[in-house]
Amino acid sequence: MTTANTEAGPTRGATVPAMGEELLSVQGLVKHFPIRKGLLQRQTGAVQAVDGLDFSVNRGETLSLVGESGCGKTTTGRLLTRLLEPTAGKIVFEGRDITHLSEGRMRPMRRDVQMIFQDPYGSLNPRHTVGKIVGAPFKLQNVKTEHGVKKAVQGLLELVGLSPEHYNRYPHEFSGGQRQRIGIARTLALRPKLIVADEPVSALDVSIQAQVVNLLEDLQEEFDLTYVMIAHDLSVVRHVSDRVAVMYLGKIVELADRVSLYEKPMHPYTLALLSAVPIPDTARKTKRERIRLQGDVPSPINPPPACRFHTRCWKAQDLCKKVEPPLIQLAPGHQTACHFPENATEEQAADALKAAETAGK
Template identity: 75%
Template sequence: MTTPAESDGTEANASGAATLTKDAAPGDVLLKVTGLQKHFPIRKGLLQRQAGAVRAVDGIDFEVRAGETLGVVGESGCGKSTMGRLITRLLEPTAGKVEFEGQDITHLGVGGMRPLRRDVQMIFQDPYSSLNPRHTIGTIVGAPFKLQGVTPEGGIKKEVQRLLEVVGLNPEHYNRYPHEFSGGQRQRIGIARALALNPKLVVADEPVSALDVSIQAQVVNLLDDLQQELGLTYVIIAHDLSVVRHVSDRIAVMYLGKIVELADRDLLYKTPMHPYTKALMSAVPIPDPRRKNAKSERILLKGDVPSPISPPSGCRFHTRCWKATEICKTTEPVLVELTPGQRVACHHPENFEDQAPQDTVLLTAAKEAAELVPDEVLEESAQTSAAEAEAPAEGGTSSAEKGDASGGKA
């Protein structure tokens, strides 16, 4: 397929964008995020003095490789959408670094980001508010060409009509307005606009959450097909675990502004290590009529997500976790790679050897949370942790035995 504005790719790079070419080899690091933070100030009083801050994103690290899809999941309010706007530079980070193709774009101004806008695009969550109701579809999808000063071969109108056809819309609808389209069609218009300049990275912020279930599969399959055809790299933000599983190569799980687990898709769904990830996975419904009378093993978490204004000390999940001990309350776990392709921030991970076996006394919050966790889940967790603990060294004390110990810290 002929890509839009193909003849202008070299000029754009020469004018100040990154040096990596459009046909970058899959596997190269395209986006690197280090220690990224975004704190929104809370101001009070007549003088509007800062009285605190909402820690929406509070120190995250990850990489996105060319040609892959990174899915980002988590509860509402965990900072997913803010993270997406930070890496596309729609928001100014409080701290940390964002590198695109080796170039630091963390604090680039409007002028500095302009040549990079053709390489980094965003698909917004709400297809009803992301399109200007006063503009025709042709004007909306053709806007990137005019803003970047690009004239595609055959003219803008011809290219816009081709893009509309690519995303499954009728090219004859060029002169229609957004109110004449359904939600799914509007989202396709947003996708066409994002793809106009053949970007390298597309950040999709819950691209199907506002759509009917019958339309979601069509849009998700469209994104998948376009990635195969155009060699796109995606960061897809969603709360629907089924959608994320279908489209992602790797998945990052966020909780209260932090990434608590980052793993390959198959590893995450088969052997989740963080208790929060395990609770999320248990909430995925299984469409099997034969299991309608089976006892559910869904994990019910205690209470609500704590306020991002004053997050808990140590591990932020310890107030709702059934495995939390004193070390979880006092020491923040580091996101480390416990198995190849799977990084987790937890002192007492699931499906792996205990990282803090000396700390066995559960917190009061953990005892209350454990009452909401099915016995089958607790038993399975103890068995897998014990098996992993015994595997590296023969004759060692298993995690299950350590869990039964009556003493506290060694």
């Protein structure tokens, strides 16, 4: 893992800033990819990529989705932007249900919901100039600009730290960090309200990651943007997030504000993830125990019953194999899906077991 937060300046304040009203709400979101075999292409199973997510995002905040590869983070991001059709559940944006909007009715919504892709080169058409790439949203949405598209594009390039002279260049003439800035400029063209950033710095050099992270934060402050950040680098997540949702095998196992989650993680899986984050202070590093999970991540085609983490959890008991733990609030703003949470008071542990009894009935 990288340590971009050490280069990107100070992290957000110790307290979570007051956010605006709810911008996005997700209820019971499910995405299963069917597996088909034979001449008749009959469905023989399904990849349960996302299997029942509930969360909301407030206007102006950054919610990060973290977890191992294959946990469903990117699929969730593509569902939120409606690049994928949900199998079940509901997505509500600004009070409007957009879950199953047709392509035509979804088209105007594209102005408000945009995505930054992980690969800064693969997401740019190598046959098009930067001007054409960044100007494409204006053309696709038939948006008129005050001084013409070229001036608007050059202004966007300056906004993300590039030169207006780059207008006629092609993607292969730029470095990885510059390409990602081009992608960010394209995303900002229509002044969206929600941006889903899918691993926006993971493909970049460590020395460039901090610059792009700082750029995203500056843009958020300037344009009142709301981010859903998808990442696996917990040091970057700690720097940019207001709240963090930890995913495991298609489900959210913990959701809390950044300070609570990093200082007092309650789910064993979260504790294991945090134990792998390198600490620059060598004196502290010797005192922290690295938790190494046993076994591989189970297949999303046939996930374990009840608690999906019980096959790798050192605290698992018979209850974990029989009853799925509900995602409940054990502390103010801190939700956990675990029968035997870590760093929990006696009262919180009792609440977790009571929720298990209710779920098992």
